[in-house]
Amino acid sequence: MIIVMKMGASQEEIENMVKRVESLGFRAHLSRGEERTIIGVIGDERPVDKDSLARMQGVERVVPILRPFKLASRDFQAEDTVFKLNGHSIGGKKIIVMAGPCAVESREQIIETAHLVKEAGAHLLRGGAFKPRTSPYSFQGLGEEGLQYLAEARQATGLAVVTEVMAPEQVPLVAQFADVLQIGTRNMQNYALLHAVGESGMPVLLKRGLMSTIEELLMSAEYILSHGNRRVILCERGIRTFETYTRNTLDINAVPVLKELTHLPVVVDPSHATGKWHLVNAVSRAAIAAGADGLIIEVHPNPELAVSDGAQSLRPARFAELMTELRPVAHAVGRTL
């Protein structure tokens, strides 16, 4: 951490700051510039509140130097995190594809979709039983009934299941039925929930908040990792920007950035990132080409009758075409699918 003192900060203010820094157990390193004095703080700055230092007399600003995440960083673990899920390696050379409807709507719908996405080559089945909806008047999901249908679909197809959990008290129930617990974009900083999934020991798919920086995503992963749960998959799903033509803006830069900063697997959700089914193919290819370890894609047998996200869902036949399109792209970047 670097403390930049104001132009004209008094000797006393500088000395007080040095004392404060030392009282926190750090060494202070003074550097007098032409216009300003700066104080280098030597030691692990992560647990310190920068704000209170910024508030000392004579301070202009405080500049953090170390990234605030540790367990999630490549500094902590240089090699990629790879783990097995239902026979598939997540985070390895093979691209993993999760596919299925936004919401579980009925037994028939989810089992039919599961068969179709499996045939097309998907590795996991997605589908929401608990649905976070902007409006209290929208369909909120089938709840436990939906979880049971997911379990039936798993049994019928052998596909592992990823599904969302929305509250700490739902974790034990969802964990009975799911193979991967999904934390939705609006809950990325729901710390009580991060704590609960951390404690569960289950694999977690952590979606980036639509308002969250890459660093904040890694800090939320850090919450889960710090509970001893190492099986965290990060998901870039588009961020909110001023552009309104698409539902969100896929931050494709985040893919190579995350692969540099962290050892955790990174998947991309082209459905939410665009909000339009006819953009999903192009953006899926881009994600693979940029180095993503997987995709999570909304597929619905009848998008025009879907209770949610119809506009961004692929029909099964189109999904099969997409899988065919993706294979040469995966090979072009040294991956398999």
Place this chain on the structure above:
Amino acid sequence: MIIVMKMGASQEEIENMVKRVESLGFRAHLSRGEERTIIGVIGDERPVDKDSLARMQGVERVVPILRPFKLASRDFQAEDTVFKLNGHSIGGKKIIVMAGPCAVESREQIIETAHLVKEAGAHLLRGGAFKPRTSPYSFQGLGEEGLQYLAEARQATGLAVVTEVMAPEQVPLVAQFADVLQIGTRNMQNYALLHAVGESGMPVLLKRGLMSTIEELLMSAEYILSHGNRRVILCERGIRTFETYTRNTLDINAVPVLKELTHLPVVVDPSHATGKWHLVNAVSRAAIAAGADGLIIEVHPNPELAVSDGAQSLRPARFAELMTELRPVAHAVGRTL
């Protein structure tokens, strides 16, 4: 809702859409333009998923016409919601000021601060016992112990208490100690939590998400209102933008917009909206001048030793000056303080 068909949409596509619209219980109203046909959908469109209609063959886009919130709207209730809290009217002519530290740090700290802000004229005491922190390595709040200190501070000063609740299962506990339950910015779309505070019947301070639209804020209020809980206070606390000089960007426009769209009281949090104590006075004056019904301000006896948010906390003496500064501004816009 208006459905815009693509240029060159076929007669069959148009007819299919009309049938679909009618099958949902609406009347369809066709209008053939020079380049495109549009279909007006007549009826209460709120519960319908626009996405699935957008997915029908031949559709270019679907334009919602009605605002999606109802109970929160001025259409539903024209007159302001005003309710009593500990003898003060929230949402009336008088400006309500909530003040106190970011976090409860000790019995002494919170009781001392409570006395000081009360002397300066504050109406409620704020202070967090459960703290949502970006980092798992930061101070997470004193929890129940903090709640007890808040209760002592209330007893000592007579100030009502507003404090954050972070998870549904905490609601009963926090409700024992608090007068107003605060939903923090990162939980604005934590629907399980909105459900729980809606059921509690307690007054709720709902903070706008840092990247949530005004409409989304009102939809989250709608969740609480739809559980029969009418005592909701909205809080504009700054949104995330590209500007990095300040911690957030106060959306001052949101104050008159909310006063037009909704009957609910609106308060402003200048501390989080700026992140810098020396900007709090100017922005507090602006909030009152724009028509806010109240302010929530961070005050700490020793900001340079605060465990969180020290950079944006006022010292008690400075807070007293602010109250003095605000009175003529309140009078200039026909309010009292």
Place this chain on the structure above:
Amino acid sequence: MIIVMKMGASQEEIENMVKRVESLGFRAHLSRGEERTIIGVIGDERPVDKDSLARMQGVERVVPILRPFKLASRDFQAEDTVFKLNGHSIGGKKIIVMAGPCAVESREQIIETAHLVKEAGAHLLRGGAFKPRTSPYSFQGLGEEGLQYLAEARQATGLAVVTEVMAPEQVPLVAQFADVLQIGTRNMQNYALLHAVGESGMPVLLKRGLMSTIEELLMSAEYILSHGNRRVILCERGIRTFETYTRNTLDINAVPVLKELTHLPVVVDPSHATGKWHLVNAVSRAAIAAGADGLIIEVHPNPELAVSDGAQSLRPARFAELMTELRPVAHAVGRTL
């Protein structure tokens, strides 16, 4: 400037960087932390390209310490810039109000509006003769004819005139007719134009780009100041954010921030910042309360027939009411109007 070396940077990389820093005429100040070495660069860093240093082997990142603007800063000139314009002091105790239509549409329209806004208490007349329009099919302004009508309106009312200049070669022409040259939001970083208005010696109203930071605004002011032209008025006019209910988001924080960082006068444009006439009053009051030195407001005798910006233009009678509303707010913050 601080150079943060990567964890594990070699001794040779550190030495190379020190040599490079010294070759640029600076002193280097080494500080070895627990995880990383940092190098303080002592001297005036402003002219140095940080990018090329960031590119040296072993560097993690480069952190600038000094703000990049100089002539615009309070460090350079502590007291406020105040200058006379047509008998009014800009930047002094008195709030200055500029009012008039978005575009000059006819001789009658501009002269009528000039009389009405003068009666209501405005100090300058605004009106565009050259109009930057998103669409090539929209009205592009009356050009020189519009400038002549503005001059007639000035003669008829005695109001000084502020009008936009869009290209370097227009500067001499516009300077013949205008008292203040306006640089529009889309031209804030049109450096050829900044150069030309800097050379002109005329007072300049510099509007903040709709996605420009406060620092970038000050850098654009620096361009004008560095040509010896000291009469620059900054204008906060709303920035682009994700919020779509309003046309832009007024960055009210920017008012006190600018007053701290720079000695230049700061005015606010509530018309563009909101895009809706019914929000203009609330936001104008907020701007004055926050410390703005003036306002620029769109007023049109018949907004529903205006060729541009009708939705955000006040009728003259409403503008007169606004002036009446603003006086007590100005007094409440120790200003006059």
Place this chain on the structure above:
Amino acid sequence: MIIVMKMGASQEEIENMVKRVESLGFRAHLSRGEERTIIGVIGDERPVDKDSLARMQGVERVVPILRPFKLASRDFQAEDTVFKLNGHSIGGKKIIVMAGPCAVESREQIIETAHLVKEAGAHLLRGGAFKPRTSPYSFQGLGEEGLQYLAEARQATGLAVVTEVMAPEQVPLVAQFADVLQIGTRNMQNYALLHAVGESGMPVLLKRGLMSTIEELLMSAEYILSHGNRRVILCERGIRTFETYTRNTLDINAVPVLKELTHLPVVVDPSHATGKWHLVNAVSRAAIAAGADGLIIEVHPNPELAVSDGAQSLRPARFAELMTELRPVAHAVGRTL
């Protein structure tokens, strides 16, 4: 265009609006909903100012239906615009790569770089002679001298040259030396400049403003097209968002969106979109996979000594590797390189 009347709009207000619509030469189509009346406006709405209609009594809002661009749209021209430049087809099956330094720094630097990028397979040489810089204290480019060096580099290598023009009066000069005129991101809405390059008849590389929507980019292209100049290349170069880890956020969605909406060729600038050389490869691959027609990449023989953009420039050897990496990706999506 759809006009949504307020709930409770009077019969007179509705009739006045119908008259106004008809007076503008349109047909009005009334549709009375349960809560609101809406009026469909039939005819080419593009030249009409929506704002003035929005200002009529009783109106809630005005919803445009037609996209405001015409010549740039697929509706106007369904097949791709393809044109020859120095023997290469722009917009065809072959991916076009433009490479070179941010700024022309010396004769040696640009000629050396030209040879190296040509050997690696680039099709055009980029390099700035007039440089838009945020700071007046930064290097502003070599000007005409730089243009002459570019011409020498062209002669030496046979590569066509793309270089930026910053002001209308520079167009004739730059047109003497360049093969493609570049409009920089800060000038995307500099309408005087768009007019001048439109008149020039030269091919134009139009960079998206860092604050501009896709629709605004197409409107700026429309300015150029409406002067009869059809050879416009669009460039997605990253937009400004809240994410600060990268210099900008590449809007990869914009690639397929533009390919759907317009017939114009689309290139991507991964250097500015990321700001970091080590992210350029991943993002370049993604751009090709998403369907871009070309890339523009910063390459410098000594990035650590570059006067600008060193941090995002590739060394020539790394650029050659990138070209090798890109070929299989191009083939995977049915293109050549």
